[in-house]
Amino acid sequence: MRELTNFGEVLTQVDLKKYNTYGLGGTAAYLVKPNDLTKLIDLIKYLKEHKISYYLLGSGSNVILPDNDFAGVIIKLDHLNKITFAADTAIVEAGVTMASFVQECLKHEIVNFSFAAGIPGTIGAALVGNVGCFGHEIYDYVVDVTILDENNEVKTLPKAAITHGYRSTEFKNRAVVILSATLKAMKGSVEAAQKQIKENNCKRQATQPLGTKNAGSVFRNPPGVSAGKLIEEANFKGFKIGDAMVSPKHANFIINTQKARSRDIIELITKIKKTIKEKNNIDLELEQIIVKW
Numbered sequence: 072m073r074e075l076t077n078f079g080e081v082l083t084q085v086d087l088k089k090y091n092t093y094g095l096g097g098t099a100a101y102l103v104k105p106n107d108l109t110k111l112i113d114l115i116k117y118l119k120e121h122k123i124s125y126y127l128l129g130s131g132s133n134v135i136l137p138d139n140d141f142a143g144v145i146i147k148l149d150h151l152n153k154i155t156f157a158a159d160t161a162i163v164e165a166g167v168t169m170a171s172f173v174q175e176c177l178k179h180e181i182v183n184f185s186f187a188a189g190i191p192g193t194i195g196a197a198l199v200g201n202v203g204c205f206g207h208e209i210y211d212y213v214v215d216v217t218i219l220d221e222n223n224e225v226k227t228l229p230k231a232a233i234t235h236g237y238r239s240t241e242f243k244n245r246a247v248v249i250l251s252a253t254l255k256a257m258k259g260s261v262e263a264a265q266k267q268i269k270e271n272n273c274k275r276q277a278t279q280p281l282g283t284k285n286a287g288s289v290f291r292n293p294p295g296v297s298a299g300k301l302i303e304e305a306n307f308k309g310f311k312i313g314d315a316m317v318s319p320k321h322a323n324f325i326i327n328t329q330k331a332r333s334r335d336i337i338e339l340i341t342k343i344k345k346t347i348k349e350k351n352n353i354d355l356e357l358e359q360i361i362v363k364w
């Protein structure tokens with residue numbers, strides 16, 4: 072597929088384990104990093120026209136990639152990394168990482184994204200999953216989101232036109248590409264924001280298995296109750312299937328201790344769901360995304 076180089080940087084026979092925080096997956100035939108927004112749109116149109124399968128991958132911090140190889144094209148938006156600050160907004164391209172966005176905001180004395188400093192991943196994926204923590208979520212600050220829709224049309228949707236809720240948006244169930252977003256930018260004390268970031272990091276260090284191979288919370292919290300607490304009370308901490316283990320530190324995290332396969336993680340998820348249904352009559356809902364190809 073020589074034509075792929077028309078759109079940006081192309082890598083072949085890529086070991087996907089390096090591209091997701093669980094360290095899962097086989098080999099992808101191609102990985103393309105489009106040069107800019109126009110090239111991304113052209114690439115998607117080209118792949119659809121030629122019926123070539125593709126998968127959009129951010130930082131791979133919320134996905135369970137399959138064990139088998141992928142014959143198609145992985146698309147990474149590393150070069151879609153522009154941020155434009157205006158009076159009280161920031162226009163952010165989908166490939167910007169949350170960590171770098173928060174840091175750039177602080178340089179402009181914008182403090183309202185500090186809550187998200189510890190969330191790995193890209194803005195594009197954050198807008199798909201409505202990420203949040205410490206009482207805030209990204210849709211608190213969305214003005215509009217620009218997408219390439221199912222009919223290859225670029226559309227800018229105001230927040231009111233986007234169905235979104237706790238850790239979910241309509242984009243989770245649609246084959247759209249998030250291109251960029253306009254976010255509300257609120258100025259405040261940088262010193263106070265940095266103090267808050269430090270405190271939040273300490274809370275994460277104390278409660279989450281940082282530094283291990285994981286993809287964040289496995290399940291959403293059911294209304295009024297913590298998924299981690301339910302799983303802990305069912306004695307799952309430290310429970311293993313293959314090299315997939317429920318974190319001894321936080322029961323809503325699964326860790327790849329060494330060479331876990333996707334199927335070990337999925338089996339563990341299935342077992343936890345079944346146990347909590349039997350014990351508490353609660354249907355735990357997955358926050359992580361099981362990818363199939």
Ligand SMILES: Cc1cc2nc3c(=O)[nH]c(=O)nc-3n(C[C@H](O)[C@H](O)[C@H](O)COP(=O)(O)OP(=O)(O)OC[C@H]3O[C@@H](n4cnc5c(N)ncnc54)[C@H](O)[C@@H]3O)c2cc1C
Pocket residue numbers: 092126127128129130131132133134148165189190191192193194195196197199200201202203204238247248249250279281285286287288360
């Ligand atoms: C240690 C740790 C802590 C975490 N803490 C939190 C937390 O506090 N709060 C929270 O909400 N999450 C948290 N997460 C989960 C994760 O970081 C977020 O869900 C994040 O938004 C995923 O971003 P990503 O770029 O890695 O997405 P990926 O995992 O690469 O992709 C996620 C989904 O988004 C899709 N996608 C990616 N880019 C686009 C695009 N441009 N257009 C359309 N679809 C796209 C992918 O196809 C995939 O379906 C944590 C994860 C880890 C590992």
